[in-house]
Amino acid sequence: MDAILEPRGAAVLTEKQLRDLTIVMRVASTLSGLGVIAIITVFCLSRHFRNPMHRLIFINAFFNAFDVTCTMIATSGPKGGNPSALCQFQGFLNQMFPVADVLWTLVMAINVYLIVFRRYDAESLRKLEWKYFAGIVVFTFIPALVFLFINTEEKGPMYGSVTLWCAIAPKWVLFRIVVYYGTIWSSILVIITLYALVGIEIARRRLALRSVSSDTVALDDTVSPKQDPTWEDSSVGVAVTVDVDVDYQHQSTYRPYTGQSSFDGSLQPTSVCSITTSRHAITPTSKPPRPALSFRQYVLMPLFFFLALLSVWVAPSTNRVASFIDPTFFSYPLMVAVGISGSLRGFWNGLVFITIGMKSWKRRKEADECELRKR
Template sequence: MRTTSTLSALGVITIIVAFCTSRHFRNPMHRLIFINAFFNAFDVICTMISVNGPLAGNRSALCQFQGFLNQMFPVADVLWTLAMAINVYLIVFRRYDGQALKRLERKYIAVITTFTFIPALVFLFIDTDDKGPMYGSVTLWCAIAPKWVLIRIVCYYVTIWTAIIVTIVLYILVGIEIAKRRRDLKATSSQDIPLDNTVMLADDTASHDKGNPDAIGVAVTTEVGVRVHHSRAGSTSHSLTNSTSSLQPTSVCSVTTARHLAPSHQPAALSFRQYILMPLFFFLALLSVWVAPSTNRLATFVDPTFSSFPLLLTVGTTGCLRGFWNGLVFITMGMKSWKRQKDLKKGKRREREAQS
C-alpha cells in the first residue's frame, strides 16, 4: 500500500510542478485537476498511514484521523471529476469560455469542500455503547466501521456512484451532441469540435503564446454563399458572400484569419483533446478505481462473512493509486497537446520561411 501511495504522491507533485512551471498546463480542465491535486495530497496521507491506523485502536487519534481523511477526500476526488464533466457540458451546450469556467472554480471548491467536510467531521463525534465509534478498522485502514455499514453505503458509496452515474449521463449527452455536429459539418478537423457552422476554436496555441491562458484563439472558416458575421469588442462585423446570400453552401474555404478574443467572448468550438478527451480519460481512470471497493463493500453487506483476499488486495492497490492516475492523465494529455502546439508553430515558421 505504501508503495502505491508513493506513486500517488509522485503524481500529485508532478501535477503541481507542471501546472506552476509550464503555461501549456493551464487550461480550465488542467486547473481543476490542479486544485484536486491538493485534495489528493490528503488522500495520500490517509493511505500512507495504512494499517497503522487500525493497529493503533479504533478510538486512537490516528485511527480517527485516518477515518476522517478516508471519508472526505476520496469522495471529493469523485466530485472533482463530476465538476470536469459539468465543464465539458457547459462548453458544448452553453458556450462557456475560459473566463466563465474559471469563475466557477470557487463555487466548485466551496460546494465540494462543504459537502465532504461536514459529514466527515460529524462522524468523528459519533460513538455509541453498542456499535462503538463511527470510524474504526476495516482491515486495510480506518474508515466507517463495519457495524455502521449501512451509513457507509449511503454516505459513501451511494454518493460516489450517484456522482459517477451523473458524470456518465453528461458524457453521453456531450457525445451525442458532438456526433450530430460532426455529421452536420464534414470539413471539421479531427482535433476540433464545432460549436456552430462557421467558426472553429484553435487549440489555445495563440492564447498561450500571448501569456494569457484564458484568451481564446479563433480561426474563422467561411463557406461560399454563407453570410458570416463576427464581432470584435461588440462593434465590428463583416460579411462574406459569393453573389447573393441565397446561394446554398457548395464548398468550404481554408482557414482565412486568426483572431484573439477577449475572455468575455463566447468560444465557437473546443479542442477535442484538452476539453473532451482529457476529462474523459480522467473519469475512466477514476471508474477503474471504484469498481473493486464497491464490489467488496456490496458483497460484505449482503454476506457479512464474505472474504476474498484477491479482492481485498485489489481494493488496497487501486485505492492508493488515485493521485497516480490523475497525474498520469494530466501529463500524458498535456504533453500531447504541447507537442501539437509545437508542431503547429514549426509549420507556421516553415511557411513564413518558404514565402520569404
C-alpha cells in the same frame, strides 16, 4: 476507496498478509504522491497547462495529497485501535477526500457540458471554480467532521478498523452505504449521463461540419467548412480550424456565452493547419472564425480521468455488495485489489494529466510552426 470489512466469520488475516498489504499500499501511495507532485510542478512551471480543465486537476491534486496521506498510514491506523487519534484521523481523511475526488471529476464533466452546450469561456469557468471548491469542501468536510464525534456504547465510534485502514466501522455500515457509496455512485451516474450527451453532440457536429482536424470540434455548426470561404480556399484545398485555446477575433460578432473574448486566457491565438495540396495564403475577411474546442484537452482528458476513477471503484464496490449480501464474505485477493486501486488514485490522475497534456502541447507546437510557414 474502501477496504474489506473485518470478517464476521472465522476468516482472519495473518501477520504476513497484513505486512504484505501494508507494503503494497505504501508503494502504490508513493506512486500517487509522485503523480500529485508531477501535476503541481507541471502546472506551476508550464504555461501550456493552464486551461480550465488543468486548473481543476491542479486544485484536486491538493485533495489527492491528503488522500495519499490516508493510504500511506495504511494498517497503522487499525493497529492503533479504534479510539486512537491515528485511526480517527485516518477515518476522517478516508471519508472526505475519496468522495471529494469523485466530485472534482463530476465538475470536470459539468465544465465539458457548459463548454459544448452553453459556450462558456475560460473567464466564465474560472468564476465557477470558487463555487466548486466551496461546495465540495462543505459537502465532504461537514459529515467527515461530524462522524468524528459520534460514539455510542452499543456501536462504539463511527470511525473504526476495516482491516486495511480506518473508515466508517462495520457496525455503522448503513452510513457507509448511504453517505459514502450513495454519493459516489450517484455522481458517477451523473458523469456518465453528461458525457453521453456531450458525445452525441460532438458526433453530430463533426458529422455536420465534416471536420478536417482530428483534435478540434466546432462549437457552432451553422456553417459547414465547405460553405465557409473565409477559412477554406476550395481551389487549393487549404483549411484552417481554430482550436479552443485561441483568442476569439471580431468579438462584436462572435462571443462565447458570457461575452468574454478568450477561452483559456492564452496570449496568442493558435490554429491547426490542414494542407491537402499546396500551401497558399488565405485572405482573411471580416467574417469571424467558428469557435472550436480541443478534443484532447477538453474532452479526452476529463474522460480519461473519469475512466481511471471508474476503475478505482470497481473492486471496492464489488466488495461492498458481496459483504452486504453475505456478511461472512471474505476474499484476500479482492482485499489486495482494493488496497492497490484505492492507493493509486493520484498516480492515475498524474499520468492522464501529463500524457494527454503533452500530446496537446505537441499539437499546439505544430500549429505554431504551421503559422510561421504561412507567414
